[in-house]
Amino acid sequence: xxxxLMFVGLLVLVMLNVPxxxxxxxxxxxxxxxxxxxxxxxxxxxxxxxxSTKFPLLAIPLFILAGAIMNSSSIxxxxxxxxxxxxxxVKGGLAMVNIGTSLFFAEISGSAVxxxxxxxxxxxxxxxxxxxxxxxxxxxxxxxxxxxxxxPPSIPMILYAVMADASVxxxxxxxxxxxxxGGFMMMCVAYWFAVRYKLPVEEAFHLPRVWATFKxxxxxFLLPVIILGGIFGGIVTATExxxxxxxxxxxIGGVIYRELDWxxxxxxxxxxxxxxxxxxxxxxxxxxVGVFLTEQQVLPLVNVVGIDPVHxxxxxxxxxxxxxxxxxxxxxxxxxxxxxxxxxxxxxKYNVYFVAVLLFxxxxxxxxxxxxxxxxxxxxx
Numbered sequence: 001x002x003x004x005l006m007f008v009g010l011l012v013l014v015m016l017n018v019p020x021x022x023x024x025x026x027x028x029x030x031x032x033x034x035x036x037x038x039x040x041x042x043x044x045x046x047x048x049x050x051x052s053t054k055f056p057l058l059a060i061p062l063f064i065l066a067g068a069i070m071n072s073s074s075i076x077x078x079x080x081x082x083x084x085x086x087x088x089x090v091k092g093g094l095a096m097v098n099i100g101t102s103l104f105f106a107e108i109s110g111s112a113v114x115x116x117x118x119x120x121x122x123x124x125x126x127x128x129x130x131x132x133x134x135x136x137x138x139x140x141x142x143x144x145x146x147x148x149x150x151x152p153p154s155i156p157m158i159l160y161a162v163m164a165d166a167s168v169x170x171x172x173x174x175x176x177x178x179x180x181x182g183g184f185m186m187m188c189v190a191y192w193f194a195v196r197y198k199l200p201v202e203e204a205f206h207l208p209r210v211w212a213t214f215k216x217x218x219x220x221f222l223l224p225v226i227i228l229g230g231i232f233g234g235i236v237t238a239t240e241x242x243x244x245x246x247x248x249x250x251x252i253g254g255v256i257y258r259e260l261d262w263x264x265x266x267x268x269x270x271x272x273x274x275x276x277x278x279x280x281x282x283x284x285x286x287x288x289v290g291v292f293l294t295e296q297q298v299l300p301l302v303n304v305v306g307i308d309p310v311h312x313x314x315x316x317x318x319x320x321x322x323x324x325x326x327x328x329x330x331x332x333x334x335x336x337x338x339x340x341x342x343x344x345x346x347x348x349k350y351n352v353y354f355v356a357v358l359l360f361x362x363x364x365x366x367x368x369x370x371x372x373x374x375x376x377x378x379x380x381x
Contacts (some may be wrong), residue, residue, distance in 0.1 A: 051287020062242030071251030088202030092194020143354030
């Protein structure tokens, strides 16, 4: 009964526009007081502090900073140029460029909000200029950015792994196939919209153009190779891989491309700090909820019924991704609407088709476990 009341209370607070982190903290603290008495209150701060200072969580601000550095240098622009040369010849190719670039950017930042901030400011105006409805441009950018929480490295996966004591690396591996399939299906939806609205091709396919943009972005392509290769190869942990991502982004943006000066770096650090503070407040309040649920013997149910914690973690991550696209929370959707200067309800009319793709992927992952877990079983037995 207490769990149901917690859920209702959380829903009411969110509907009243209370920040999610604050709502979680209020609900968890209230539930702890009601079940054990007010003497538990001094432990609330300790639990929140302890929950947000675990070593693996250092990966979160580092991945966020790496994404902010990419956004402040020319790395994002070079990735977009290559994707445009590769996919731009298809009808509605700019939408596919958006999705394809998100697939790649997701392998570095792990954050959907960072994805929208980095790519939306460039691609949404470009899509509008080509005749795309602004709401459709925002919907494509928003939904494809959610792939960032499915494809490794993923900040929500790191959070879940810390809370559930699961393997971060195995979670990363489990997200590869669903993320790629989801990206392909979103491209199919984008093509359907392109045919329906008679949207133009971006540019004709020229192999020399593809090769030129590939060479220009070659150093950027090394980022996921370095990060994911190090993590999956067992050379570095996820946290060390995040630090490596920051160093690689600094080196490539500042030394190789020479387009990352101090003002841009300072802006990236400020942006990363703000995003980190928001995430870590959510981590602290989530830790409070996790401790309460553990004491109430709710979390162990996953193991009791025989559900693999890695499989369950991917299901949780996909649900979180869908929540980023659906009001009233819709954090990524709201960000995309802000960049596009579009009405959230108008964008949602287009976005519902892309959300349907995410729901389909969720059903596949939930009821056909071999799809996400096949690579995990192959590599880890």
